[in-house]
Amino acid sequence: xxxxxxxxxxxxxxxxxxxxxxxxxxxxxxxxxxxxxxxxxxxxxxxxxxxxxxxxxxxxxxxxxxxxxxxxxxxxxxxxxxxxxxxxxxxxxxxxxxxxxxxxxxxxxxxxxxxxxxxxxxxxxxxxxxxxxxxxxxxxxxxxxxxxxxxxxxxxxxxxxxxxxxxxxx
Numbered sequence: 001x002x003x004x005x006x007x008x009x010x011x012x013x014x015x016x017x018x019x020x021x022x023x024x025x026x027x028x029x030x031x032x033x034x035x036x037x038x039x040x041x042x043x044x045x046x047x048x049x050x051x052x053x054x055x056x057x058x059x060x061x062x063x064x065x066x067x068x069x070x071x072x073x074x075x076x077x078x079x080x081x082x083x084x085x086x087x088x089x090x091x092x093x094x095x096x097x098x099x100x101x102x103x104x105x106x107x108x109x110x111x112x113x114x115x116x117x118x119x120x121x122x123x124x125x126x127x128x129x130x131x132x133x134x135x136x137x138x139x140x141x142x143x144x145x146x147x148x149x150x151x152x153x154x155x156x157x158x159x160x161x162x163x164x165x166x167x168x169x170x
Contacts (some may be wrong), residue, residue: 005130009111014044016082019075021050022062024090036143089116104127
């Protein structure tokens with residue numbers, strides 16, 4: 001049985017640029033996306049939307065499959081971007097799998113965060129490259145400091161991506 005190598009992405013620090021992509025569903029609420037970006041800024045990060053992150057195709061997709069794939073690759077290739085956060089989830093993220101260039105991810109490893117149907121990407125990235133990924137909040141749907149659970153999520157996200165330590169239930 002072959003043992004998969006493990007790639008640990010570098011921890012984030014204040015001032016780091018974090019990319020935001022929409023690999024599946026279009027952004028539904030620019031207000032909620034803006035709120036999530038402000039939370040990232042409050043952690044000291046500089047959020048940067050991918051070129052097509054706000055595109056809409058049809059009734060629910062964030063642009064064409066090719067455009068979503070290009071944003072995915074572009075953020076991994078951009079050495080200024082230290083982490084990639086997904087704007088939201090959606091089952092169309094599975095459409096990217098056949099044409100992801102796994103070598104790009106291996107050569108430019110970075111923190112990759114999302115949940116829900118983004119788990120397809122998280123699992124594939126780890127399986128194909130060994131890069132540790134983060135099942136965590138999406139920018140539009142999960143980053144909020146307005147509730148107790150939102151504050152808990154942000155505190156534990158910060159602990160994981162900046163200190164490399166697991167969150168705590170307290």
